[in-house]
Amino acid sequence: MNIGDVASRSGLPAKTIRYYEDIGLIKPHRSANGYRCFAETDLHKLAFLGRARALGFTIEDCRTLMALYEDESRASADVKQLAQEHLAKIEAKIADLQAMRDTLGELVKGCAGDSRPDCPILKDLSGKG
Amino acid sequence: MNIGDVASRSGLPAKTIRYYEDIGLIKPHRSANGYRCFAETDLHKLAFLGRARALGFTIEDCRTLMALYEDESRASADVKQLAQEHLAKIEAKIADLQAMRDTLGELVKGCAGDSRPDCPILKDLSGKG
DNA sequence: TATGAGGGTTCCTGTCAGTGGAAGGTCAAG
DNA sequence: CTTGACCTTCCACTGACAGGAACCCTCATA
Numbered sequence: 355m356n357i358g359d360v361a362s363r364s365g366l367p368a369k370t371i372r373y374y375e376d377i378g379l380i381k382p383h384r385s386a387n388g389y390r391c392f393a394e395t396d397l398h399k400l401a402f403l404g405r406a407r408a409l410g411f412t413i414e415d416c417r418t419l420m421a422l423y424e425d426e427s428r429a430s431a432d433v434k435q436l437a438q439e440h441l442a443k444i445e446a447k448i449a450d451l452q453a454m455r456d457t458l459g460e461l462v463k464g465c466a467g468d469s470r471p472d473c474p475i476l477k478d479l480s481g482k483g
Numbered sequence: 484m485n486i487g488d489v490a491s492r493s494g495l496p497a498k499t500i501r502y503y504e505d506i507g508l509i510k511p512h513r514s515a516n517g518y519r520c521f522a523e524t525d526l527h528k529l530a531f532l533g534r535a536r537a538l539g540f541t542i543e544d545c546r547t548l549m550a551l552y553e554d555e556s557r558a559s560a561d562v563k564q565l566a567q568e569h570l571a572k573i574e575a576k577i578a579d580l581q582a583m584r585d586t587l588g589e590l591v592k593g594c595a596g597d598s599r600p601d602c603p604i605l606k607d608l609s610g611k612g
Numbered sequence: 613t614a615t616g617a618g619g620g621t622t623c624c625t626g627t628c629a630g631t632g633g634a635a636g637g638t639c640a641a642g
Numbered sequence: 643c644t645t646g647a648c649c650t651t652c653c654a655c656t657g658a659c660a661g662g663a664a665c666c667c668t669c670a671t672a
Binding site: 398401402405406408409410419422423425426427428429430431433434435437438440441444445447448451452454455457458459461462465466467468469470471472473475476478479480481 | 574591
């Protein structure tokens with residue numbers, strides 16, 4: 355398979371696939387003309403990466419997850435720990451964003467949104483005043 | 484005031500303050516020795532920026548908000564619209580993260596986390612199979 | 613007077629995970 | 643033979659700073 359084929363089959367942009375090769379996540383062979391030549395296992399790895407990234411794992415996490423996946427003698431505890439740590443980060447980020455949403459929501463609600471200059475949003479940003 | 488003073492009084496790192504000057508958000512004067520020389524208004528602007536950034540507004544949003552703040556003839560509708568658009572982005576991000584959290588939470592829950600290799604997390608990432 | 617500590621300055625590089633684009637090689641169809 | 647779709651590499655850019663090098667300024671102390 356050429357890169358265009360794996361791109362459409364994996365759902366990842368060709369640029370991203372080249373990047374993943376660049377950083378050593380995949381190692382496709384090369385055809386005589388220099389084109390990347392992907393096997394089914396490469397496609398499978400890319401799909402794995404795509405799903406892991408969609409769950410918000412960092413590239414380094416993905417590297418670790420792939421290594422665990424390929425290690426038949428892994429302990430599921432290692433996978434679980436990585437996932438739990440990631441989960442905790444996600445939850446922290448959600449909490450941060452919810453706090454922003456709550457504050458901002460209140461401010462927006464209190465703003466007339468008309469042609470006059472008085473605005474509780476700016477008032478708050480300027481230090482309540 | 485020197486940069487260290489405004490840093491501690493605004494809560495922003497000196498590096499960030501220099502960066503904000505670099506991109507034109509603030510324009511402190513200079514003393515004879517070349518040091519930045521901050522007035523109270525600069526401090527006030529930095530505090531404004533700090534609060535806007537804490538609410539997740541982008542730097543460009545902050546630029547716009549500062550301009551609106553300084554424009555006595557602004558319409559609060561413009562502020563409100565900016566804030567509402569930002570709010571919508573925050574809510575979208577929260578929804579994304581919640582979807583991740585839900586999926587990942589399920590997977591983590593189903594993982595034994597012991598010394599054996601069987602792992603629903605890896606199974607899911609590899610395409611359910 | 614020398615020295616050291618603790619400010620300040622600029623400039624360059626790195627972060628993260630790609631994206632955009634230029635310049636050029638390769639291949640199948642018309 | 644040419645067109646157009648594909649592929650290649652390489653370089654620059656993103657946002658919002660952080661880290662660090664190399665150097666300057668000021669003050670207190672030995």
